[in-house]
Amino acid sequence: MKKVLTTCEFCGCGCNFYLGVENNRVVAVYPCPSHPVSQGKLCIKGWRGHDYIHSPERLKTPLIRQGDKFREASWDESYKLIANKLQQIKEQHGSDSIAVFSSSKCTNEENYLLQKLARAAIGTNNIDQCARLCHSSTVIGLAQTFGSGAMTNSIPEIGNADVIFVIGSNTSEQHPLVANQIIKAVKGGAKLIIADPRQIQLTKIATIHLSHKVGTDVALINGMLNVIITEGLIDKKFISGRTEGFGALREEVAKFTPQKTSRITGVPAEQIIEAARIYATGKSSSIIYAMGITQHTTGVDNVMSCANLAMVTGNVGKESTGVNPLRGQNNVQGACDMGALPNVFPGYQAVANDELRQKFEKAWGVKLPSKPGATVTGAMNKFIDGSIKALYIMGENPMISDPDINHTEKALKKLDFLVVQDIFLTETAKLAHIVLPGVSFAEKDGTFTSTERKVQRVRKAIDPIGESRPDWKIITELSSHLGYKMAYPSPSEVMDEIAKLTPSYAGISYNRLEGGGLSWPCPSPDHPGTPYLHKEKFSRAGGQGKLFAIPYRPPVELPDANYPFTLTTGRVGFHWHTGTMTRKDWALNREIPEGFVEINPQDAAKVGIRNKATVKVSSRRGDISLQAKVVDTIQEGLVFIPFHFAEAAANKLTAANLDPVAEIPEYKVCAVKLERG
Amino acid sequence: MTENIYAPHLVTIEKIRNEAEGVKTFTLTFKDPVERESFNYRPGQFGEVTVFGAGEAPISITSSPVNKGYFELSVAGVGKVTQALHLKREGDIIGFRGPYGNGFPFDEVKSNDILFVAGGIGLAPLRSLINQMFSERNKFGKISILYGARYPALLCFRDDISRWAELKNSEVLLTVDTAPDNGWQNNIGVVGSLLPKINMNIENTTAFVCGPPIMIHFIILDLLKLGFKKDRIITTMERRMECGLGKCGHCNIGEKYVCLDGPVFSYQQLEELGENI
Amino acid sequence: MSEMKILDKTKLVEFLEKLMPDFEVTVPSYNNGNLSFSSMAHARPEIDFAGRPLVPPKEYFFPQQEEMFTFATKEGKATIKAHINKDKRVIWGIRPCDLYGIKTLDSVFLSRYVDSYYHARRENTILMGLNCNEPCEAGFCSSMGTGPFATNSNAFDLLFTNLGNQFLVEIGSKAGEELIERRANLFATASDEEKNKSNEIEKQCKQAFLYSVDQDRVKAALTKAWDDPLWAEESKNCILCGGCNFICPTCYCFNIEDIADEHEQNSTRVRYWDSCQLGGYTQMAAENTRKTQAERLRQRIYDKFSYVPARHNGAIGCTGCGRCTEVCPSEINITHILGILGRQK
Incomplete structure (x- = not known):
């Protein structure tokens, strides 16, 4: 048996393990004790979640639509067809009539190449990926406050924090090896504050649980800041020496007395005071958040509020402190780093900046567009109005993952031309004109960047299944058919090009990664990488952190007489996103085989439903039927539905209400009604 | 070489009767004549039924050992395997191994x-x-x-x-x-x-x-x-089972395995075993 | 006591290499700082290692996943093909805890109904044990009577003890003896001095353990601990990864799945390691007979310290290797749990 060390393909923890390979099949998993995050531990997805690799349902050849069906086709025919069609659309309607969705499941090298294909070969900045749907508010919110839109500290540091504030993250289920650090810290005496409308598993070991109403995060944090400022718990030296904007912030949060905050959030005033004191008096207090913060119309505001809290108490730029967004996908950090975003080149270098653009034009030998492109969410409307005619998707499944999927379906069906590159015939691929078979993480080389900004190797363990090809290879071959030649012997050379053009990755090479991962910024080949950011100064222009005064805005769609419940969506620990991978594994499916709606016992009694009964849940956009799970761990008036299940797709209900800056949808709040199904 | 204890024997579905809503009774005979003649069991014993392509499930035998040459299983189509079994037709081949378990006292x-x-x-x-x-x-x-x-x-x-x-x-x-x-x-x-x-x-x-x-x-x-x-x-007692032979571990109640020591228990035995019934 | 031999440490690799034409020789080896069993065909044996690989050698007899049968059905006919692995293998460097684990698996898979898959792999594998000169960080094998030196001479073919510059080699079986005879020139007869040295190492190692567990007190406590709040308390952080079972040298539970090909005419029956800590382990169509994590943790501990001994003549089901603690993302600590039980009145 061959054992191949690689990086997990599920969440952003970036755990490493070995894949055991026999006869070109993955038949075993071995944990990796020497890895600082995984430490020889894995969650069930790491142990058992890889069966999809050999699923009989894997795509094995390119498929070309013929009426209602697909026929198998050769690569050559498919490339030619795609190239001709894209050229034709480009000639008739211009480069910006084509959009590209990249993938946070794919490698850095693939994301780099696909944004290069969009910008250099097609000539558009219409490139985005699902970070839009999970952490675009982080990228923007932390860039504005700190200068860098990523986790400030490394995962192992969390274990040494003496206060941990978890807000909007069900860490045990979504980032199990981060939860491990929290558990360790608490066992070592650390205090744990949880702010969450549900009693998540970590509340069992929390010092205090703030059960605030969904969408009241800004008010809650302003309230905590009010206490901290009133009681003189601020870090004056840090505020005066390292930040700007404190005056305006103080003025705004003065309005958020504990009593007023309590009225907005539903959290008792004394709990707000206690949490504020615990957080502010910790020697090293660390904030951990995930999509409970980001997926709101106030996503950017929520993120900036977290930054305010950290800066006012001097909890950033030090070990075991900081503001730590837990990125969902294995490589969503990397996909952003690689410029699979409509406004920036790799390394967050603005496309609108002439100097930076010229650097890329010189390197890529072609004129590049300067106008920022369409986002994943923004593009949907452009499909409807006809200004975008063609879409190329690599490894995303918007038919399950996007808000209001009835609208998504309408939008995708309006397209003249849709190409989907994936490993399965997903709900989205079924709508495509051409489907190209990519490969799983076990069949290619590359790198993923974990949530702690750590670039780590993904190593090929087996040969591609059937005639499928590594995604980086597909992009280079298609680009060449489009008349823009890309030739790389292997992903290692792609990383060399990335390093040349991306200052934060400048010191990274495959040779160096053999010794373990490197956390960016890693500006030179002798730089050891950066476990925590903003040590002496912030990476923001000028080096100061920026405090923002943030007024509270309620969510857009609140419950009313017709839709009296609030729906919040999320994930479970046994499944991954749109379920294309995890729903093929017996163990994961055995744990949770179908969708469900969590509902409080009081509400269940009101609606007249029992545990396990079928419930119809409807919103203004659609309805689904699924099993009721009556639990006392959720607030009255609130229901929770995981979005993994196509047959009971939560996103038929959600609304495409977007944050005005980040264009992230408010997945966490919409109004629904419940009926016996 | 010892016999492979997990190997299903081929049986033919001779007859299918609609027993009740959602329940069908299958009359089965072993393809191998020796097996057909020698197959014996006690009431209360069960076997593992294979529907090829769908999997294996434990099903108790409903015919009486007095009837020779064939046996019957009555099955509710509630799981992956039993639903697949319900789609089978007379003349189709399925797999069977057993009998397992202790059976009723007689x-x-x-x-x-x-x-x-x-x-x-x-x-x-x-x-x-x-x-x-x-x-x-x-x-x-x-x-x-x-x-x-x-x-x-x-x-x-x-x-x-x-x-x-x-x-x-x-x-x-x-x-x-x-x-x-x-x-x-x-x-x-x-x-x-x-x-x-x-x-x-x-x-x-x-x-x-x-x-x-x-x-x-x-x-x-x-x-x-x-x-x-x-x-x-x-x-x-009914418990999840994979093997029926006391290997897979799933069906334990305390130190006993339902597949080996059961599925038939007296209430006295169950009380001694402790786990919720 | 069986006959003892001496092998110069520098000759071990030669001894193993000579076996390679006839056997897949499997040895502990480091890969990126991690110790694991690997084929000597592409790994350098680690001779002076401490501790044990995180995944025990049970997988050579009971793999993480194993194809049992392939079924083909076509036009009313069905054929069944079994896949029995008979590769000849030598495993060197198996720690006493893992030798004990293999004996436990033997008592499951080779008793009453013989499991052909396990049996074939076991028959064709030579076990070369290696006693421990120092305890593992989280280990408590001395309390379980399973280590640091192997206690059951039926559990190995050859048993090595590291004396510094030499290995003391104890012969446990005819098959082991034959391998030594093949390379008799490499081995010398052990002197009393060398045997005494081995005893001294064992004594010192036993004194160095950080943890001790009172087996009898634990067993006694379990007769009264069924409704104890400790099960809920200790399992509250469990995220249901299954790791504690997967890496346990004595855990043998499996799940069987049939995987159909695209056209469903052929299918493969595969068995996989399963875990009693997962909710689905006891899930039936209509109900689950162990609903809470507290019940599942209780099952794991009772199984090791009560059910396995009841089924197998009192033999304890825990080797004291400490792996379940090491691999747990939720920091569930078996010595802590056993400590609580051991202190109960």
Whole structure:
């Protein structure tokens, strides 16, 4: 048996393990004790979640639509067809009539190449990926406050924090090896504050649980800041020496007395005071958040509020402190780093900046567009109005993952031309004109960047299944058919090009990664990488952190007489996103085989439903039927539905209400009604 | 080389009968004539059924060992394998290995009065025993059969039931939880409500109880109240199983494996095992 | 006591290499700082290692996943093909805890109904044990009577003890003896001095353990601990990864799945390691017979310290290797749990 060390393909923890390979099949998993995050531990997805690799349902050849069906086709025919069609659309309607969705499941090298294909070969900045749907508010919110839109500290540091504030993250289920650090810290005496409308598993070991109403995060944090400022718990030296904007912030949060905050959030005033004191008096207090913060119309505001809290108490730029967004996908950090975003080149270098653009034009030998492109969410409307005619998707499944999927379906069906590159015939691929078979993480080389900004190797363990090809290879071959030649012997050379053009990755090479991962910024080949950011100064222009005064805005769609419940969506620990991978594994499916709606016992009694009964849940956009799970761990008036299940797709209900800056949808709040199904 | 204990034997589906709503009875014969002749089992034993492509599931044998050359399984289509089995047709080949488990006591209860209490498809394993007892009718005392289902369409083995009712020194009572208006002349209520309606010499009666766990739970309470001794209440336990042979670990109740030491237990044994019943 | 030999440490690799034409020789080896069993065909044996690989050698007899059968059905006919692995293998460097684990698996898979898959792999594998000169960080094998030196001479073919510059080699079986005879020139007869040295190492190692567990007190406590709040308390952080079972040298539970090909005419029956800590382990169509994590943790501990001994003549089901603690993302610590039980009155 061959054992191949690689990086997990599920969440952003970036755990490493070995894949055991026999006869070109993955038949075993071995944990990796020497890895600082995984430490020889894995969650069930790491142990058992890889069966999809050999699923009989894997795509094995390119498929070309013929009426209602697909026929198998050769690569050559498919490339030619795609190239001709894209050229034709480009000639008739211009480069910006084509959009590209990249993938946070794919490698850095693939994301780099696909944004290069969009910008250099097609000539558009219409490139985005699902970070839009999970952490675009982080990228923007932390860039504005700190200068860098990523986790400030490394995962192992969390274990040494003496206060941990978890807000909007069900860490045990979504980032199990981060939860491990929290558990360790608490066992070592650390205090744990949880702010969450549900009693998540970590509340069992929390010092205090703030059960605030969904969408009241800004008010809650302003309230905590009010206490901290009133009681003189601020870090004056840090505020005066390292930040700007404190005056305006103080003025705004003065309005958020504990009593007023309590009225907005539903959290008792004394709990707000206690949490504020615990957080502010910790020697090293660390904030951990995930999509409970980001997926709101106030996503950017929520993120900036977290930054305010950290800066006012001097909890950033030090070990075991900081503001730590837990990125969902294995490589969503990397996909952003690689410029699979409509406004920036790799390394967050603005496309609108002439100097930076010229650097890329010189390197890529072609004129590049300067106008920022369409986002994943923004593009949907452009499909409807006809200004975008063609879409190329690599490894995303918007038919399950996007808000209001009835609208998504309408939008995708309006397209003249849709190409989907994936490993399965997903709900989205079924709508495509051409489907190209990519490969799983076990069949290619590359790198993923974990949530702690750590670039780590993904190593090929087996040969591609059937005639499928590594995604980086597909992009280079298609680009060449489009008349823009890309030739790389292997992903290692792609990383060399990335390093040349991306200052934060400048010191990274495959040779160096053999010794373990490197956390960016890693500006030179002798730089050891950066476990925590903003040590002496912030990476923001000028080096100061920026405090923002943030007024509270309620969510857009609140419950009313017709839709009296609030729906919040999320994930479970046994499944991954749109379920294309995890729903093929017996163990994961055995744990949770179908969708469900969590509902409080009081509400269940009101609606007249029992545990396990079928419930119809409807919103203004659609309805689904699924099993009721009556639990006392959720607030009255609130229901929770995981979005993994196509047959009971939560996103038929959600609304495409977007944050005005980040264009992230408010997945966490919409109004629904419940009926016996 | 020893025999591969996990290897299914090929069996032909000779006949399929719609037994009740969602329940089919399959008459099966081994393809191998030697196997067909030598196959023997005790009522209460079960086998692992393979539907090729779908998987394997434990199913209790419902025919009586008196019937030679073939055996029967009655199956509710509730899981992946049983649903696939329901799609099979007469003449199709499936896999079977068994018999497994201990089976019901038979010689041990001779000369006893016998009480059967069954719910829904829980009658399937008891039917095997009832028919075997009736084949040696004079060796047992009074045989009472209480059988219930949620509604009439879920009652299995109607032919057997009418035959049993006519045999001497036997009594059969039926009940349903709810009945539509059309023509149900029998009792209404849970199966436990039938207990007061029969005369029993409890000192000399052994009770066999089979059905959904919640039913078993309440019937056992009723029987204890009536004065049944714990070792005279016999039931079967259902647990998730993979192998049927005491290897896969799934079906343990305390230190016992349901597949090896069960599925038939007296209430006394279950109480000693501790785990929730 | 069986006959003892001496092998110069520098000759071990030669001894193993000579076996390679006839056997897949499997040895502990480091890969990126992690110790694991690997084929000597592409790994350098680690001779002076401490501790044990995180995944025990049970997988050579009971793999993480194993194809049992392939089924082909076509036009009313069905054929069944079994896949029995008979590769000849030598495993060197198996720690006493893992030798004990293999004996436990033997008592499951080779008793009453013999499991052909396990049997074939076991028959064709030579076990070369290696006693421990120092305890593992989280280990408590000395309390379980399973280590640091192998206690059961039926559990190995050859048993090595590291004396510094030499290995003391104890012969446990005819098969082991034959391998030594093949390379008799490499081995010398052990002197009393060398045997005494080995005893001294064992004594010192036993004194160095950080953890001790009172087996009898634990067993006694379990007769009264069924409804103890400790099960809920200790399992509250469990995220249901299954790791504690997967890496346990004595855990043998498996799940069987049939995987159909695209056209469903052929299918493969595969068995996989399963875990009693997963909710689905006891899930049936309509109900689950162990609903809470507290019940599942209780099952794991009772199984090791009560059920396995009851089924297998009192033999304890825990080797004291400490792996379940090491691999747990939720920091559930077996010595902590056993400590609580051991202190109960």
